[in-house]
Amino acid sequence: MNGFALRWIANWLQGLGQLSLLAKEVAGSIFSRKLSGRDLVYQLYFIGVKSQSVVVITGAFTGMVMAAQTFFQFHRVRIDTATLAVVSVSMASELGPVLTGLMVAGRVGASLAAELGTMRVTEQIDALRTLASHPVDYLVVPRFLATIIALPLLTVESIALGIAAAYALCVNFLGIDAAYTWHNMVKYTDVQSVEMGIIKGFIFGAMIALISCYKGMTCGEGAEGVGRATTDAVVFSSITILISNFFLTLVLNRVLWAI
Amino acid sequence: MIEVRDLYKSFGAQQVLKGVNFHIEKGEAVVIIGRSGGGKSILLKHLIALLQPDAGAVLIDGEDISHKNERQLLQVRQKFGMLFQGAALFDSMTVAENVGFPLRRERKWTVQQISEKVTEALAMVELPGIENRKPSELSGGMRKRVGLARAIVYRPEIILYDEPTTGLDPVVADSIDRLIISIRERFKVTSIAVTHDMRSAGRIAQRILMLYQGKIHFTGTPEEIFKCADPVVHRFVNGISDSREHTF
Numbered sequence: 001m002n003g004f005a006l007r008w009i010a011n012w013l014q015g016l017g018q019l020s021l022l023a024k025e026v027a028g029s030i031f032s033r034k035l036s037g038r039d040l041v042y043q044l045y046f047i048g049v050k051s052q053s054v055v056v057i058t059g060a061f062t063g064m065v066m067a068a069q070t071f072f073q074f075h076r077v078r079i080d081t082a083t084l085a086v087v088s089v090s091m092a093s094e095l096g097p098v099l100t101g102l103m104v105a106g107r108v109g110a111s112l113a114a115e116l117g118t119m120r121v122t123e124q125i126d127a128l129r130t131l132a133s134h135p136v137d138y139l140v141v142p143r144f145l146a147t148i149i150a151l152p153l154l155t156v157e158s159i160a161l162g163i164a165a166a167y168a169l170c171v172n173f174l175g176i177d178a179a180y181t182w183h184n185m186v187k188y189t190d191v192q193s194v195e196m197g198i199i200k201g202f203i204f205g206a207m208i209a210l211i212s213c214y215k216g217m218t219c220g221e222g223a224e225g226v227g228r229a230t231t232d233a234v235v236f237s238s239i240t241i242l243i244s245n246f247f248l249t250l251v252l253n254r255v256l257w258a259i
Numbered sequence: 260m261i262e263v264r265d266l267y268k269s270f271g272a273q274q275v276l277k278g279v280n281f282h283i284e285k286g287e288a289v290v291i292i293g294r295s296g297g298g299k300s301i302l303l304k305h306l307i308a309l310l311q312p313d314a315g316a317v318l319i320d321g322e323d324i325s326h327k328n329e330r331q332l333l334q335v336r337q338k339f340g341m342l343f344q345g346a347a348l349f350d351s352m353t354v355a356e357n358v359g360f361p362l363r364r365e366r367k368w369t370v371q372q373i374s375e376k377v378t379e380a381l382a383m384v385e386l387p388g389i390e391n392r393k394p395s396e397l398s399g400g401m402r403k404r405v406g407l408a409r410a411i412v413y414r415p416e417i418i419l420y421d422e423p424t425t426g427l428d429p430v431v432a433d434s435i436d437r438l439i440i441s442i443r444e445r446f447k448v449t450s451i452a453v454t455h456d457m458r459s460a461g462r463i464a465q466r467i468l469m470l471y472q473g474k475i476h477f478t479g480t481p482e483e484i485f486k487c488a489d490p491v492v493h494r495f496v497n498g499i500s501d502s503r504e505h506t507f
Contacts, residue, residue: 126343133360
């Protein structure tokens with residue numbers, strides 16, 4: 001192994017360690033109840049409410065594309081009425097949380113990293129510290145809490161819109177019988193699938209907030225540093241979502257169906 | 260009250276502070292001078308533990324703050340106010356929210372009391388009636404004054420000034436110097452400023468420390484430094500470059 005690879009691994013491990021310390025600091029701050037309600041509400045508005053358009057479009061069009069593709073295959077073997085059930089299970093357990101997570105990572109993750117990064121390079125974070133305020137209490141905790149509250153709700157919204165859009169497409173354009181397709185969707189969609197989507201949304205929210213805040217607060221100097229932090233926040237959040245989704249699917253399937 | 264003992268700090272291969280030692284008494288006005296990039300701001304940030312030294316100690320009222328964690332430092336930092344070089348105002352907030360920020364975080368003042376203290380602090384820095392403006396609407400001098408109002412609104416014991424007059428025209432720089440002097444006299448605070456502006460240093464300092472090659476090279480009153488025959492001090496005070504010297 002050459003020096004470059006060793007340095008890359010050392011930097012990666014150092015980053016992981018610092019991210020863990022940030023997570024510990026955030027947990028400590030939440031339990032010590034230093035949170036300002038006003039800051040949380042503002043972040044909920046910015047992260048939750050302002051992400052509506054992105055989530056609505058993503059959920060609805062993913063549901064419709066999934067329905068169309070499924071219908072084209074199922075129609076050959078005359079199981080058209082199972083189309084919505086496939087869309088529903090896929091949206092609830094996989095597509096809803098993953099696509100919502102990726103869209104929020106792009107919109108919110110980039111914004112968090114850029115905002116905190118700019119505050120760092122303009123010494124605003126140092127100013128906070130001199131004013132006897134802990135940057136984690138004031139900057140990270142409201143954003144973290146808002147993201148872990150908003151993302152499960154946005155995920156549910158995305159799932160519901162995906163299914164609703166798919167239902168509308170199936171019934172109005174693809175000519176599938178409304179009663180049968182609805183019946184099959186309810187029959188084959190387990191509560192566990194929806195629970196899995198919500199749990200994933202919660203975990204993805206925590207990952208996006210922690211990675212993006214960490215990247216922003218540790219960004220390099222100048223405009224280049226902020227730009228790199230923003231890119232890193234989106235890339236690392238997205239990759240973490242995709243990789244962890246695989247392991248979460250394996251673990252949650254075992255856990256939820258065992259209960 | 261403030262004691263710096265054998266302070267060392269490096270960034271990568273570059274050693275910035277190489278054993279800095281000095282002592283500042285309560286109520287004293289000290290200016291640290293030195294060349295640009297010579298480590299003055301780095302040294303100032305060690306005094307409030309924004310940076311941790313590689314070796315050495317910073318003692319505030321006998322308490323070593325150089326290796327405390329961020330939470331332990333919250334208490335210590337209540338003694339400090341700091342004016343940053345670019346003012347470091349929170350750009351998402353109005354002037355009133357910026358100045359009132361430290362009071363809101365204390366959670367012991369009513370909205371009315373905060374508003375009164377903000378108005379009083381802004382009047383003190385001669386900027387009444389700009390409470391609702393955003394930092395982006397202010398000039399450089401106004402931003403520094405608002406930064407100063409934010410630093411004094413909670414009555415700290417020690418105020419640190421990082422290049423308070425850099426980038427300002429001579430008239431505005433003079434008004435900032437007058438403010439620094441009036442705040443020191445009114446609140447009996449300890450003032451520590453870093454600057455390379457010798458006119459400003461001469462006005463606001465009771466004692467001047469010169470940082471040269473990572474160490475304190477000279478300590479004395481403004482009168483003493485202007486009369487000093489030491490070639491390094493003489494060249495700096497009179498703005499004479501040394502053709503043999505390419506790096507500090």
